[in-house]
Amino acid sequence: MCWLVNLCLWQIGIGQENQPSIRPNILFIMSDDHARQAISSYDSTLIRTPNLDRLAQEGMRFTNSFVTNSICSPSRAVLLTGKYSHKNGLRDNRDTFDGSQQTMPKRMRAAGYQTAIIGKWHLKSEPTGFDTWDVLKGQGQYYNPLFLNPDGKRQIEGYATDIITDLAIETLENRNKSKPFLLLVHHKAPHRNWVPNLKHLDKFKDTQFPLPPTFFDDYKNRAAAAQADMRIDDMFLYSDFKLQDEDFAVETGSGGKGSAVPRLKLNYRAELNDEQRKIWDAHYDQMRAEFREAKLTGKDLLEWKYQRYMRDYLRCILSVDENVGRLLDYLDANGMAENTLVVYTSDQGFYLGEHGWYDKRFMYEESLSMPLLIRYPREIKAGQVSHDIVLNLDFAATFLDFAGAAIPDDMQGESFRAILQGKTPINWRSSMYYHYYEYPHGWHMVKRHYGVRTKQYKLIHFYNDIDTWELYDLRTDPIEINNLIGDPDYAGVIDALKVELQRLQGKYEDRVE
Ligand SMILES: [Ca+2]
Structure with a gap:
């Protein structure tokens, strides 16, 4: 089996110095496009997330945690390098990550940590600096996804959020117990097109979510906002709302690609196997029938779109929350909760109807903010809330600090370990830069x-x-x-x-x- 080779390298820890495991393990869980508004320890209006809330209750929650460039691949490159986009070379999703450059995982590995990444990678080039990597191909599929590792690709049956957690637990099971680990668990969810786990399809079925106060924003005095193509009203009827051709006369959504571009039609049902599709159709066929029957127009149609969007998005979050719980349970069952720094975050925030939008990108609060919850009982008192400004730029330096490793001069972030300990440095940053x-x-x-x-x-x-x-x-x-x-x-x-x-x-x- 190809992955066995990978596993052996992980167990032997080839090429690394042997240091006693007195430093914390680091379990870094990052989802994709998870808005703070959809974590109940930040805001309980939309959803309950008991497992994420557990991290907040047992650790520290950050209210001023931001990304430096609110979009998927660039955010991941900032995490890996501790450098702004113009320095790490990945400014937008078109760019390919230069894996030959210095990265935090490479430094952690040199400092004696076992390093692994499981789940979404999305940087085009192959991962470097990891003893173990097992990543989704490209954006990744929600159902029966393809995974790539050093030995090739394989398809795994099931739902991505569950599978990524299975693989993460398998990685922990097979680790070299004489060394601390850095394990990055990167979920695809809740990225567009918000495809839920089958077992959650009935959740929120009858819930009516309140419209955000800026839902009908007129973008007055904000020319750039007025010209963006990311309104819920313009989502694809087919690809975003899971309607089918016979449910509507014409695809009215531009979906973010402008009116001149052919309509995107993602055949998400093709990812499903026959058994999965049967359950899927049983749920969505009813939704489709109700949609055809209602013949909605204007404001009623727009509000229907918002409710549809919220239901699938939040169903995806239920899986993320459950799977964070599975990892926390694993740490408990194996006596690792005390000596593991657990981080939960997202590659950026997201709009859940604010300004009438979905997606991210803007420097406005909903997408600039990333959720950030950190637990490490040895240094963080339970139930703390920090209002200090911390950035995704800071993760690299912070982890190196915990590893007792030198922070390279050209890293642009700062370690916020002292903030976690409740001792914010007097000269800590009072402003942040975004591009x-x-x-x-x-x-x-x-x-x-x-x-x-x-x-x-x-x-x-x-x-x-x-x-x-x-x-x-x-x-x-x-x-x-x-x-x-x-x-x-x-x-x-x-x-x-x-x-x-x-x-x-x-x-x-x-x-x-
Ligand atoms: Ca993202």
């Missing part, structure tokens, strides 16, 4: 932009084929609908933020083209 690049190519037509966020303000500059600035006072306008850029009362604030923005661009050596 998004995927325009005009790619999905959703979100203009290039960069910006600075402090605890109270956010200043954004949209550039490329547009030149607009936006300022938000997050204390008075947390939902970011009131662009204050032209308000003379804020002229001083804007000047100060522009100075800070320049300072950060200098610090991180980001020259905007």
Whole structure:
């Protein structure tokens, strides 16, 4: 068996120095597109997530945790390198990750950790720096997905979130117990097209979710927001809502690809085997019949779309939560809860109807924010909430700190271990820098932009084929609908933020083209 070779390398720990296991294991669980609004320890309006909440209750929850570029592959490259996109070379989803560069897993491995990644990779090149890797091919499928490892590819029957956890547990079972481990468990869920586990298809069936206050946003004074193609109203009827051709006359959704592009039609049902498809159809055929019967138009149709979106998205979260629980149970059953740093996060946030949207990309709060829950009983007191500004840029330095390894000078993030211990350094950052690049190519037509966020303000500059600035006072306008850029009362604030923005661009050596 090809994976046995992989397993042997993991057990022998070839090429690594042997150090006693006095440092914590690190179990890093990252989902894809999991909004904070869908974790009950952040917000219990939409869903209960008891296993994720357990991490918050037993550890630390972060309220100002952000990504530096809110999109899938770039966020993963930042995690691996501890560097901004312009430094690690992966600015948007078109780019291929240069696996020959220095990375955190390589450094952890050199410091005596066993390193493994299981699940979503999505960086085009092969993983490097891992003793064990077993990753989804490309974006990955929800059902019966293809996995790649050093010896080739294979299909595994079942649901991706469950399978990724099975493989993670298998990896833990087969580890070399004389060494600490760094295990990255990367879920595909809840990424579009939000395909739930069969056992959750009946959940939320009759739930009516409240519309967010900005659902009918008019994007006044926000030109870039007005021009984005990511409204729930424009989702694909077929691919996003799981309707079929006979359910509607024409596909009205542009789905993020603009009106000139042929309509995307993902045949998600083809992933399912016959047995799975039978259960799937039994559920969705009823939904489709009700849709045909209702003949919805206008606002009623839009609200139907929102409810459909929420139901499938949140069903995907139920699986993520359950599978986090399985890993926590495994640590308990094997006496590893005390000596394992457990991190739960997502590669970025997501819109669940705020501003009328799905997807991410913008520097607005819902997509800039990443959920972050960390448990490590030896250093983190239970039930803590931190409001310090921490970034996905910081994971690499933080893990190296826990490993007792040197943090390379060219890593741009900072270790936040002291924050976890309840001792925030006096000079900890009070602002963060953001830069998004995927325009005009790619999905959703979100203009290039960069910006600075402090605890109270956010200043954004949209550039490329547009030149607009936006300022938000997050204390008075947390939902970011009131662009204050032209308000003379804020002229001083804007000047100060522009100075800070320049300072950060200098610090991180980001020259905007
Ligand atoms: Ca993502």
